[in-house]
Amino acid sequence: MDEQIPIPIPDGDSRVFWEGAAQHKLLIQHCNACQHFIFYPRSLCPNCFSDTLSWVEAAGTGTIYSYTVVHQAYGVFARQVPFVVALVELGEGVRMMTRITGSPPETVRIGAPVRVVFEQVSEGLTLPYFELA
DSSP, X not given: OOOOOOOOOOOTTTHHHHHHHXXXXXXXXXXXXXXXXXXXXXXXXXXXXXXXXXXEEOOOEEEEEEEEEEOOOOGGGGGGOSEEEEEXXXXXSOEEEEEEOSSOGGGOOTTOEXXXXXXXXXXXXXXXXXXXX
């Protein structure tokens, strides 16, 4: 049996995010009350607790806030080592945990500019990854 990447289960808060990713759009939430951008998807603004949230397309650019290089993994991920998992700060101010692809791990640096790319990792699942800009 071929191992498959774990598939997230979209819920009422995250469904729009996953639908956007399938269309190669990086969607984040915006609070209409306090004007803050929000990620990860949720039903209330963590800043003002308003429920008047809307979805907007992020520019898809940012910088690496922090990262780690994974050298040991299990299951389906074992075949992919080494890989970089990073916390990317988007231009909109939110941070997103993601992968950095397209560059050797030793070229990744904190503060490096990145841009979103989308990869269909299985049927029905497209993930937003980032690459060095």
